[in-house]
Structure formats: structure tokens, C-alpha cells
Amino acid sequence: MTASTFEQVRSVASDIFGVPAEKITAESSPETIENWDSMQHLNLVLAVEEKFGVQLDPEDIEQMKNIGAVAKVVEKLQSASH
Amino acid sequence: MSDLQSNPASRDRIPANLRPEIDALIANGEFDLPSRRLAELWRHDPASGTASFVISRLDQISDKIALPKFKLAILRSFTVEPIVPLLRAEAFAYGIDLEVHVCDFNTYVQDVVDPASSLYRFAPNAAVLAVRADQAAPELWRDFADLSPEAARRATEQAIQSYEQCIGAFRKHSQAALIVHTLERPSTPGLGVLDDQSDAGQSGLIRQINRELRRMAAQFRGVYALDYDALVARHGAAHWHDERKWLTARLPIAANHLVDMAREWMRFIVPLSGRTAKVVVVDLDNTLWGGVIGEDGMTGIKIGPEYPGAAFQALQRTLLDLSRKGILLAVCSKNNLDDAMEAIEKHPGMLVRAKHFAAVRINWMDKAQNLREIAQELNVGIDALAFVDDNPFEREQVRATLPEVTVIDLPKNPLEYSGAVRNCAVFERLTLSSEDQQRTAMYAEQKQRASAEQTFQSKEDFFRYLEQEAELEAVSDLTLARVSQLTQKTNQFNLTTRRYSEAQIAEMSSRPEWQIYSIKVRDRFGDHGLVGVAITHDQGEQCEIDAFLLSCRVIGRTVETALLAHLAESAAHRGRKQLFGWFLPTKKNAPARDFYEQHGFERQESNGAGSLWTLDLVTSTLRRPEWIKLRVSERMAETTTGGKI
Numbered sequence: 001m002t003a004s005t006f007e008q009v010r011s012v013a014s015d016i017f018g019v020p021a022e023k024i025t026a027e028s029s030p031e032t033i034e035n036w037d038s039m040q041h042l043n044l045v046l047a048v049e050e051k052f053g054v055q056l057d058p059e060d061i062e063q064m065k066n067i068g069a070v071a072k073v074v075e076k077l078q079s080a081s082h
Numbered sequence: 083m084s085d086l087q088s089n090p091a092s093r094d095r096i097p098a099n100l101r102p103e104i105d106a107l108i109a110n111g112e113f114d115l116p117s118r119r120l121a122e123l124w125r126h127d128p129a130s131g132t133a134s135f136v137i138s139r140l141d142q143i144s145d146k147i148a149l150p151k152f153k154l155a156i157l158r159s160f161t162v163e164p165i166v167p168l169l170r171a172e173a174f175a176y177g178i179d180l181e182v183h184v185c186d187f188n189t190y191v192q193d194v195v196d197p198a199s200s201l202y203r204f205a206p207n208a209a210v211l212a213v214r215a216d217q218a219a220p221e222l223w224r225d226f227a228d229l230s231p232e233a234a235r236r237a238t239e240q241a242i243q244s245y246e247q248c249i250g251a252f253r254k255h256s257q258a259a260l261i262v263h264t265l266e267r268p269s270t271p272g273l274g275v276l277d278d279q280s281d282a283g284q285s286g287l288i289r290q291i292n293r294e295l296r297r298m299a300a301q302f303r304g305v306y307a308l309d310y311d312a313l314v315a316r317h318g319a320a321h322w323h324d325e326r327k328w329l330t331a332r333l334p335i336a337a338n339h340l341v342d343m344a345r346e347w348m349r350f351i352v353p354l355s356g357r358t359a360k361v362v363v364v365d366l367d368n369t370l371w372g373g374v375i376g377e378d379g380m381t382g383i384k385i386g387p388e389y390p391g392a393a394f395q396a397l398q399r400t401l402l403d404l405s406r407k408g409i410l411l412a413v414c415s416k417n418n419l420d421d422a423m424e425a426i427e428k429h430p431g432m433l434v435r436a437k438h439f440a441a442v443r444i445n446w447m448d449k450a451q452n453l454r455e456i457a458q459e460l461n462v463g464i465d466a467l468a469f470v471d472d473n474p475f476e477r478e479q480v481r482a483t484l485p486e487v488t489v490i491d492l493p494k495n496p497l498e499y500s501g502a503v504r505n506c507a508v509f510e511r512l513t514l515s516s517e518d519q520q521r522t523a524m525y526a527e528q529k530q531r532a533s534a535e536q537t538f539q540s541k542e543d544f545f546r547y548l549e550q551e552a553e554l555e556a557v558s559d560l561t562l563a564r565v566s567q568l569t570q571k572t573n574q575f576n577l578t579t580r581r582y583s584e585a586q587i588a589e590m591s592s593r594p595e596w597q598i599y600s601i602k603v604r605d606r607f608g609d610h611g612l613v614g615v616a617i618t619h620d621q622g623e624q625c626e627i628d629a630f631l632l633s634c635r636v637i638g639r640t641v642e643t644a645l646l647a648h649l650a651e652s653a654a655h656r657g658r659k660q661l662f663g664w665f666l667p668t669k670k671n672a673p674a675r676d677f678y679e680q681h682g683f684e685r686q687e688s689n690g691a692g693s694l695w696t697l698d699l700v701t702s703t704l705r706r707p708e709w710i711k712l713r714v715s716e717r718m719a720e721t722t723t724g725g726k727i
Contacts, residue, residue: 015131018138039163042331046164047130049337058330 026068408518627663
């Protein structure tokens with residue numbers, strides 16, 4: 001994954017979870033971020049869709065186990081649409 | 083931060099930089115500036131992530147900025163939770179501190195019929211009934227092909243009945259406003275084009291339910307229809323829907339349209355909370371017409387039925403629509419007065435003319451100063467102004483100097499101007515009185531009065547010349563909407579600033595110990611219409627003035643004395659010995675501060691909220707001024723029946 005996609009996902013996640021961006025890593029997950037429950041997961045999905053102009057399939061959402069995986073899913077969808 | 087205020091161009095930064103700045107300001111104990119930066123961030127990037135950031139920071143400073151609060155309950159048949167942060171951020175941008183209670187999934191029927199439900203415990207100011215056809219009319223939506231015509235009719239009637247019961251129950255248990263989503267029609271009906279060949283198809287029957295919902299909105303007080311079908315159509319059904327989210331998360335709306343749902347709700351919440359604009363102040367060059375009149379001249383400016391002039395005509399049409407709703411138009415432009423007035427009066431393409439403007443400021447002065455003068459001239463608060471200008475520099479200057487003004491960001495493309503004004507919720511109205519429709523003419527009469535006043539030696543001579551007539555009436559079905567509207571929006575001459583919904587007024591007027599008066603005023607120059615409200619409440623030997631308010635247009639000409647004198651007479655007539663009332667100061671009601679004292683009331687006590695004043699009705703010498711003709715029609719025993727529920 002590229003640094004810029006990761007940075008953008010990280011800033012969205014920082015807004016949604018209310019955690020400073022510098023404390024979020026590719027490995028951050030529901031286990032390490034207290035706020036990351038199922039409703040916030042939906043909010044993260046919606047914010048990512050809005051930000052990157054993509055639509056996530058249920059299978060994509062399933063794969064979003066940590067922030068790094070979210071960025072990978074976004075890149076996959078972006079390259080598929082090009 | 084003064085460097086940013088003096089140089090708005092430098093404010094065009096990427097929003098990411100705003101976040102740390104806002105956090106630093108809050109950590110520093112500031113609240114005004116971070117609040118403005120949060121609004122700026124939201125304008126810049128109205129997205130889900132931004133909304134979460136905005137409301138989390140807002141929660142940290144909301145005690146200090148003390149915005150007016152509004153409580154909204156959402157009854158729903160689909161997932162609305164992700165819309166809530168967007169809605170709260172959007173409400174904040176309109177100056178409203180919105181608290182939201184989301185009722186459980188699909189429990190709306192139980193919630194409205196049970197007076198002890200969480201819905202009523204929350205005590206909302208308004209509730210949204212956001213139900214989709216798959217829930218409100220499941221047979222019509224899902225199994226239409228299986229239904230006989232008879233069964234389809236029954237299913238339709240059932241759905242209508244169920245709505246009527248829900249709305250009736252809500253009205254019975256709550257005085258809050260209720261916003262009811264109409265049902266969306268299927269974009270691909272099961273029968274294809276055949277469906278549209280009769281009124282009894284799937285689309286036709288859903289349309290019938292929607293017609294009935296509009297009827298209920300007209301019938302029940304404080305119930306409003308939200309045309310969900312039209313909302314979806316406006317954005318395009320194919321883009322609005324997200325089938326995957328519907329099937330996996332019961333969220334039918336695509337991520338990038340959630341904010342549009344929030345904005346649609348705001349079109350009701352803003353007028354319900356009284357945060358509306360009474361005046362729209364427009365710039366001229368490149369706003370009301372294309373080009374610069376001082377440089378391009380009459381033949382050079384673009385305004386007319388063809389492109390590009392048509393874009394500006396569209397904005398002018400929108401402004402005329404606003405004036406039909408009682409919103410006053412005013413001009414604030416940096417120009418030579420003669421050049422500009424010639425274009426306004428003589429250019430064949432102009433739709434808006436000088437007669438439409440209640441106030442005109444065409445000069446080379448600072449716009450903020452001009453806006454202050456316009457507010458003063460029209461007797462409205464600064465926060466009643468909305469400002470429309472194509473120049474970002476002017477907008478920023480007004481925002482920084484007069485944060486109370488609603489500043490509308492015009493898009494770069496003039497074709498989008500009219501939509502930007504039309505979509506601004508400060509111009510929404512939920513009811514329209516005849517006063518609203520005649521307001522522009524009334525302001526012209528007001529100018530004549532002011533110039534007549536100059537020619538008289540004494541005030542009394544002027545009052546006699548005015549030949550004022552006041553008509554006092556107990557509130558009725560005909561005046562209820564206007565009476566409620568006046569309690570909602572009168573800020574200056576208002577002794578208690580208690581806001582009442584139509585349903586609350588109706589409820590009070592049904593009790594014998596409450597008197598609710600409206601006052602109409604006219605004089606030799608014209609009719610002011612219904613401009614004042616007084617509410618009294620008998621308590622044993624005492625009578626409390628619960629509300630007393632008058633439009634600023636009639637203040638200072640002793641109508642207020644006539645009204646107060648009548649309240650005293652009427653209370654004495656009912657056997658009360660004492661009249662008492664609170665003066666509750668706000669930021670805006672200074673004009674009413676000395677009212678009780680000037681009329682012989684005695685101050686009894688003061689507390690943090692205000693001061694309490696009494697008048698002994700046995701010894702009182704309060705009299706109506708002889709130059710006002712007063713006609714009174716008191717409440718009869720059973721006059722307020724019929725019509726609305």
C-alpha cells in the first residue's frame with residue numbers, strides 16, 4: 001500500500017474513532033482501538049466510501065480487520081476502477 | 083489570529099491543518115474562535131469523518147458557546163445512526179445545538195402509542211417518522227404481484243389507517259412537531275410499464291398513501307410531510323440507493339447522500355427552532371447580474387432570458403419567491419448609487435426592481451457596517467440577516483465581524499447561484515400568514531410613517547394623527563399559526579421570550595384559566611396585521627402575564643400600553659386582585675426592559691433569570707390611551723372547535 005492512501009485512511013479513522021492520527025498504525029484494529037465497535041465499523045466504511053468515491057462489497061468489509069487492510073482494500077478498488 | 087481575519091485569502095488552507103489548530107485553541111480554553119474554525123472546516127468538507135471530528139470537539143465547548151438547544155427524536159424503519167453526526171454538524175452550522183434520540187429499530191408503533199416510551203421520556207421538540215414502504219405497506223412493496231385488486235386496496239387502506247393512528251397517538255401524547263416521510267415509489271415496479279396504466283398499480287397506490295399523508299399534515303396541527311419520494315428523485319434513485327448496505331446493514335442510502343438526508347431534515351428543524359432569516363441582503367455586480375455596472379455599463383452587464391444572463395435571472399426569481407414568503411430583500415453593494423439604480427430600474431432583463439427592496443445600501447463603505455444599518459433600519463436583529471455575495475473576501479469580512487449573520491457561499495458557477503440560495507434552510511417556512519405575504523408593502527408604509535412623524539410638534543399630536551385602531555381577539559383556529567409564529571420569532575419587544583408551538587397554544591387555549599390574545603393594528607397609512615400576543619394565566623386572586631410581545635413595527639406608539647391596560651381591566655373583571663409578570667432578560671429584549679416600571683408596576687424580586695413585577699388591580703390607574711380605538715372580542719365558552727385537531 002502507498003503512503004498517501006494509508007495517510008488518508010488514517011486521518012479518516014482518527015476522525016471516526018476520536019484517536020490522534022499519530023497513534024494509529026497499520027496494525028491498529030478493534031482490539032487496540034477502544035471505540036471500534038460494529039456501529040463505528042459501519043461509520044468507517046461509509047467515511048471511506050465517501051472519501052475515496054468507492055463502494056465496498058460485504059466481502060471487502062469482511063477483510064477490513066485493521067487499518068492497513070482498509071488501505072489495501074481501497075487501493076484494490078481504486079486500481080480496479082482505472 | 084487577527085492576521086487571518088485581516089487577510090481572508092490566506093484562509094484557503096487544506097482542512098487537515100485546521101484540526102490541530104482547533105485542538106490547540108480548545109486546549110487553550112478558547113471557544114469562540116474554535117467554534118468558527120469548526121464551522122469553516124464543516125463548510126469545507128461536509129463528510130462523515132469531518133462530522134465526527136466536529137461534534138466531538140463541539141461537545142467539549144458547547145457549554146461555553148451556549149447555542150440554542152433543540153431535541154430531535156427519530157422513529158425509523160432503517161439504520162439512521164451514521165446520519166446523526168452529519169445532522170448534528172449541519173445543525174451546528176446553523177447555530178443549533180442538536181440533541182438526537184434514535185428510537186429502536188421498527189418499534190415506532192409501540193413508541194408512539196405508549197405514553198411511557200423512551201420517545202416521550204426524551205421530551206423532544208420534534209420527531210421524525212422515517213419509515214419506508216417495505217415496512218409501512220409491506221404487501222404493496224414486496225408481494226404486489228400476488229395481490230388481487232381488492233387485497234391491494236385493503237393493504238393501502240390499512241397502511242393509511244396505521245399512519246393515522248400513529249400520528250393521532252403522537253398528537254395525543256406530545257406537543258412536539260412531527261415530520262413524516264412520505265413513501266418512495268418503486269423505481270422498477272413489478273409489472274413494468276403496465277403498472278403506470280392505472281391508479282391501482284403499485285406506484286398509484288403508494289401515491290395514494292402519500293396524498294393521504296399530506297391530508298393528515300394539513301389536518302393535524304404541527305404535523306409536516308417530508309416528500310421523501312421527491313428527495314430521492316432530486317438526487318437520482320440510482321445514485322441515492324445502496325442495495326448492498328440495505329441488505330447487510332439496513333442502511334438504504336449511499337454513503338455520499340447521507341448528508342443530503344441530514345440537510346432535508348434541517349429544512350424542517352431550522353424553521354421549527356426559529357433560526358430563520360427575515361432579510362436576504364444581496365450584492366449587485368456578479369451576483370444579481372453578470373459583470374460590473376461601473377465598468378461594463380447598462381449594455382454590458384449580463385441579465386436576461388438567454389445564457390449567461392439567465393443564470394442571474396434564475397437567482398432573481400428565487401429572491402422573488404423568498405419575498406412572497408415574507409422574507410425582505412435588501413441591497414448592499416459597493417457601487418455608484420446612480421449607476422446601480424439605473425440598472426435596477428431600467429434594465430429590461432431585471433426581474434427584481436427597486437420596489438422589491440426594503441432597504442438599500444449602495445456606497446463604498448464597509449459591508450459589515452452597511453449590514454448593521456440595514457438591520458437597524460428594518461428593526462430586526464443582526465442574526466435575522468442572510469448575506470449573498472459572490473466575493474469571498476466580503477463574505478469572510480462579514481463572517482469575522484458579524485458572526486450572527488448567515489453568510490451564503492455562492493458557488494463559482496452562476497448557474498448554481500439560485501440553488502445555493504434556495505437550499506439554504508434559513509429561508510424555509512412551515513406556515514405562511516397573510517402578514518408574511520404582505521411584508522414588503524408594509525415596510526413601504528413604515529417609511530411614510532417615519533417621515534410623517536418628523537412634522538409633528540408633540541408625540542400626542544402624532545398619535546392622534548395616526549388614527550390607530552387595535553383589535554384584540556382571543557386566539558382562534560384562524561390566528562393560531564400566526565400567534566405561535568410570533569412567540570417563536572419575536573426577540574426584541576418580548577418580556578419573557580417563551581416559545582410556544584401551535585399545539586401548545588391550542589392546548590393552553592382549551593383551559594379556562596388561560597387567556598390568549600392576539601392584537602391586530604392598523605392606522606391611516608395601512609394595516610400592520612397581527613403583530614402582538616399576550617398570554618395570561620389566572621392563579622387564585624392573581625393573574626400572571628405569561629407572555630407579552632409585540633412586533634417592533636408598532637412599538638413606541640402606545641399600542642403596548644393599550645394592550646397592557648386591557649389585560650389589567652380584563653383580569654379585574656374576572657375578579658383578580660393583582661397582575662404580575664416576569665421580565666426575563668435576553669441578549670435582545672432590552673427594548674422591553676423598562677416596560678413594567680413605566681406602567682406603574684412594582685418590582686418584587688430579582689433572581690438570576692429575571693425580575694418579578696406586580697400591579698395592584700384595585701388601586702391601579704393604568705388606562706388605555708385615548709387616541710387608540712380598541713375593539714375587543716373575548717373568548718366565548720366554546721368557540722375553538724372544528725378544523726384542526
